[in-house]
Amino acid sequence: MTAITLVEDVIEMCSVRVGKTLYGVPIMRILEILGKPVTQAVPLAPGYIGGLVHYRGEVLTAVSLRKLLDMPAVDEPEDILVFEGVDGYFGLLVDEVGEVMTVQLADHESNPSTLDDRRKALFAGTYKLKDALLVMLDPERLDPVRLSENARS
Amino acid sequence: MMNGGKVLKSIALLPDKTPVDELTREFLIESQEGLDRMERCLTDLEERPEDRELLAEIFRAVHTIKGTTGFLGFSRLESLAHAGENLLGLLRDGKLLANAEIISGLLSLLDVLREILASIEASDQEGRGDDAAMIERLHALQHDSPSRNENAELTTLQPEHGLPSSAKPQKGAKRVRKAKAKADNTDTAMAIASAEKSSAMVPQHEAQAIEVYQAELQTVQARAITNTAESTLRVDVDLLNRMMNLVGELVLTRNQILQTVSTDSNLEMLSRRLDMVTADLREAVMKARMQPVSHVFSKFPRMVRDLAQQLNKRVRLVMEGQETELDKSLLEAIKDPLTHSVRNAIDHGIEVPHVREAAGKDTEGTLRLRAYQEGSHVIIEVSDDGGGMKVERIRDKALERSLITRERAAQLSDRELMQLIFLPGFSTAEAVTNVSGRGVGMDVVRTNVEKIGGKVEIDSRVGKGTTLRLRIPLTLAIIPALIVRSCGQSFALPQGALSELVHLSAEQAQAQVEWMEGAALYRLRGKLLPLVFLGSLLKQASSNAELGEAYIAVLNAEGRRYGLVVDGLADPEEIVVKPLSSVLKQIGLFSGATVLGNGEMALILDPGAIATRANIGMALEEDGPQAVETTIEDGAVEYLLMQSRNEHAAVQLKDVLRIERISRARMERFGGLPVLRFEGELLPLLDATGFDASARDEEMTVIVCRDGERHVGVAVSQVLDVASGKPLTEAGTQSAARDVTLLKDRVTSVVNLRRIPMLPSATPESSEEELDAVEVMR
Numbered sequence: 066m067t068a069i070t071l072v073e074d075v076i077e078m079c080s081v082r083v084g085k086t087l088y089g090v091p092i093m094r095i096l097e098i099l100g101k102p103v104t105q106a107v108p109l110a111p112g113y114i115g116g117l118v119h120y121r122g123e124v125l126t127a128v129s130l131r132k133l134l135d136m137p138a139v140d141e142p143e144d145i146l147v148f149e150g151v152d153g154y155f156g157l158l159v160d161e162v163g164e165v166m167t168v169q170l171a172d173h174e175s176n177p178s179t180l181d182d183r184r185k186a187l188f189a190g191t192y193k194l195k196d197a198l199l200v201m202l203d204p205e206r207l208d209p210v211r212l213s214e215n216a217r218s
Numbered sequence: 219m220m221n222g223g224k225v226l227k228s229i230a231l232l233p234d235k236t237p238v239d240e241l242t243r244e245f246l247i248e249s250q251e252g253l254d255r256m257e258r259c260l261t262d263l264e265e266r267p268e269d270r271e272l273l274a275e276i277f278r279a280v281h282t283i284k285g286t287t288g289f290l291g292f293s294r295l296e297s298l299a300h301a302g303e304n305l306l307g308l309l310r311d312g313k314l315l316a317n318a319e320i321i322s323g324l325l326s327l328l329d330v331l332r333e334i335l336a337s338i339e340a341s342d343q344e345g346r347g348d349d350a351a352m353i354e355r356l357h358a359l360q361h362d363s364p365s366r367n368e369n370a371e372l373t374t375l376q377p378e379h380g381l382p383s384s385a386k387p388q389k390g391a392k393r394v395r396k397a398k399a400k401a402d403n404t405d406t407a408m409a410i411a412s413a414e415k416s417s418a419m420v421p422q423h424e425a426q427a428i429e430v431y432q433a434e435l436q437t438v439q440a441r442a443i444t445n446t447a448e449s450t451l452r453v454d455v456d457l458l459n460r461m462m463n464l465v466g467e468l469v470l471t472r473n474q475i476l477q478t479v480s481t482d483s484n485l486e487m488l489s490r491r492l493d494m495v496t497a498d499l500r501e502a503v504m505k506a507r508m509q510p511v512s513h514v515f516s517k518f519p520r521m522v523r524d525l526a527q528q529l530n531k532r533v534r535l536v537m538e539g540q541e542t543e544l545d546k547s548l549l550e551a552i553k554d555p556l557t558h559s560v561r562n563a564i565d566h567g568i569e570v571p572h573v574r575e576a577a578g579k580d581t582e583g584t585l586r587l588r589a590y591q592e593g594s595h596v597i598i599e600v601s602d603d604g605g606g607m608k609v610e611r612i613r614d615k616a617l618e619r620s621l622i623t624r625e626r627a628a629q630l631s632d633r634e635l636m637q638l639i640f641l642p643g644f645s646t647a648e649a650v651t652n653v654s655g656r657g658v659g660m661d662v663v664r665t666n667v668e669k670i671g672g673k674v675e676i677d678s679r680v681g682k683g684t685t686l687r688l689r690i691p692l693t694l695a696i697i698p699a700l701i702v703r704s705c706g707q708s709f710a711l712p713q714g715a716l717s718e719l720v721h722l723s724a725e726q727a728q729a730q731v732e733w734m735e736g737a738a739l740y741r742l743r744g745k746l747l748p749l750v751f752l753g754s755l756l757k758q759a760s761s762n763a764e765l766g767e768a769y770i771a772v773l774n775a776e777g778r779r780y781g782l783v784v785d786g787l788a789d790p791e792e793i794v795v796k797p798l799s800s801v802l803k804q805i806g807l808f809s810g811a812t813v814l815g816n817g818e819m820a821l822i823l824d825p826g827a828i829a830t831r832a833n834i835g836m837a838l839e840e841d842g843p844q845a846v847e848t849t850i851e852d853g854a855v856e857y858l859l860m861q862s863r864n865e866h867a868a869v870q871l872k873d874v875l876r877i878e879r880i881s882r883a884r885m886e887r888f889g890g891l892p893v894l895r896f897e898g899e900l901l902p903l904l905d906a907t908g909f910d911a912s913a914r915d916e917e918m919t920v921i922v923c924r925d926g927e928r929h930v931g932v933a934v935s936q937v938l939d940v941a942s943g944k945p946l947t948e949a950g951t952q953s954a955a956r957d958v959t960l961l962k963d964r965v966t967s968v969v970n971l972r973r974i975p976m977l978p979s980a981t982p983e984s985s986e987e988e989l990d991a992v993e994v995m996r
Contacts, residue, residue, distance in 0.1 A: 103817065103818070103819075105707070105811075105818065105819035105820070105821075106707065107802055107805070107808075107821065108707075108756035108757060108758055108805075108821075109756055109757060109805045109807065110801075110802060110805060111801065114801065114802070117802075117811055117819050117821075118819075119813050119817075119819055121467075123796060124796040124797075124798065124810075124811040124812075124813070124819060125799075126798070126799035126801060126802055152799055152800045152801075153799065155799065209799060209801040210799075210800060210801060212801075213800075213801045213804065
């Protein structure tokens, strides 16, 4: 897998869905995908925190993409992507994890200027798929440590 | 590409400086342990100067250092150890008797050696330093009893210590005497020179011989300690931490399996086995992390000796239960608080000999260090038989520094007052003198101990002494906790802070939770306990939601007492503490998270942080944005606003002890004055309700206030609010008008508590209060 992904012009992405939008996360950054785990809410936590998840003996802080984008909460269990962040592992709650796809770097375009500032800060441009757009997510920008710093400034 | 980045990162993580090599590290650890043993033995030696085994032990420690430094090339260490060895050789062979001076000399040698070892550990260098003075001192000490030295060469006294060390070490001793023979004939300056020369020359001349005897001695020594060396193994603490984590994980998985498995009988049996194995494994791993408290205790004999000498006091140190074991990390954590406590006990607790004599005590004070296990805690007591602490002085100091309010001070028992010394700010230079005892940095002691989930208590009796008790949990990673529920969510409450639980049915909750303008209180055995509602604190429920069935967990966090109101309780559980991410730590109310037996995750509540958030100890206020009174302007005083007759009246909030709602029928008269009987005591009353005497069925509110030493009651129809008011000045005079204030933009009279007449029999003959009262009445 590594040899292929390192080829210059393609990148393997894991597609996830939140609401109606398709997002893509570089697969090399994902440590693990947890299917619909039990989460535990944290009172008084910042709005973008989706809760705690039990992950390999650690208690993982999960960021909710839905909450981050100010979308209404859903009652259904969500999938979690696990990343390595500045301060240990963290999770990202998404509605659903889709499939792994290969995208051409040439198909990448940066964020449109019409996007609101909050989303501009979170998204790393988009890939044009044949019949849809795959919004690129950069795990570094979703790190709760980073988010809390941004919230304070 | 991404992968490449990761690899780079991990390369960058490698330490950039090469660590001290394996051999040197081994040497350092060994030497440090040797020196620790030596320190212990030296202080014991003072008691038993003739003890051969002690001397042999000390000799071994120094000798090992000397032996190893030779080929590691640490010349400072070698020459120092050599000088020490010479002196020790004489002692060991009985040619010199250890006295206080020699022991002091050896102790300072120990310090220098430690310093150099520390320097090697840090920089792989011995560091610069002039050891001539030290070596000279050691040499001078060899001449202490010349009469015994003279026949030194003749006596081939065979030491009887446990080691079968024989003629070979004698060779070392001979060499010493050779050096000394020269020294005897010359002045001191020459003595140093020759000593240095001899130590410098020896390696060349007798190199081989020394090598041999060193090797032999080492094998002998190795044989002696074989039993312990073969059965122990150094393990990296990080590895142990990781093992502990994994075992914690296993415990959780087991808990979950135990809860799911109940149908299949075969699986049930297997799971029971798993249960047993897990429990045993956990215990074993915990054991691996345990070390006897003697590791910490061992440095005290030296410290006590030095301090006592410095302060011209005589102190006997008694240590008990040194074999009691404690988790390594906890042991590290209590080192400083314990050192502090011991220093305090000697400095402030134990009196100088003539004071002790005058008090009819043994001139030698006793400092007792005692460790023992009690359930899941280890108790460490530091007790002295010194002067003890006067409660009154502590109270006065605390008042003087406005650490507590006067009325709170009056409510506290002696025991509680004693705990005031743990308040931050209590301890400053002149805070407490020798008269009353300790106080320096006791808040630090408490903070450190509470950080590891422990508790500190102090008990003192004037003239008898003081006992400081540290309660330390056996381990940090797994703590007992009570699982509480709030708004459908589970939280873990560490049991260390929990003192009792009160159950309130829905009706009781309605009736017995009292409100003082937004602050909820519960009368626990006659004392008001401020309540904090977990649900509203965590903003899970609105603060004015109807109170249903509830439990009050009475907590004691860092001396602050409050009741945490929760919706329900689950079983207590041993929980494995998992750290929270920094983002969630910032919330400040949770100390960690855990996974419960049922698989649910629970946040661990931090009782101290909750108390701080809810202003416990500062004021009787609940959290929330409606707390208007928190910002008090300069010169403003807080008042309790009451409805009295048709006007408003007020009393200073700081004078209010409690508020009672009672029937007027309970009001009685004594000597023509209205009184109330409260818990067997008479309370003089000011009836400001405006009801006439016949209205016996009405209810009234009695504000129990403090007036100097006595308690008085002010009866009003109801309490309105708490507000801050500024003193009013009389027009033209600029002097503050008496008994009136501006509250909520209304001129309000302030009840003068002194004007409430004394009960006839209780009137003291010429108390200050009485004079004032007379003056006021005039």
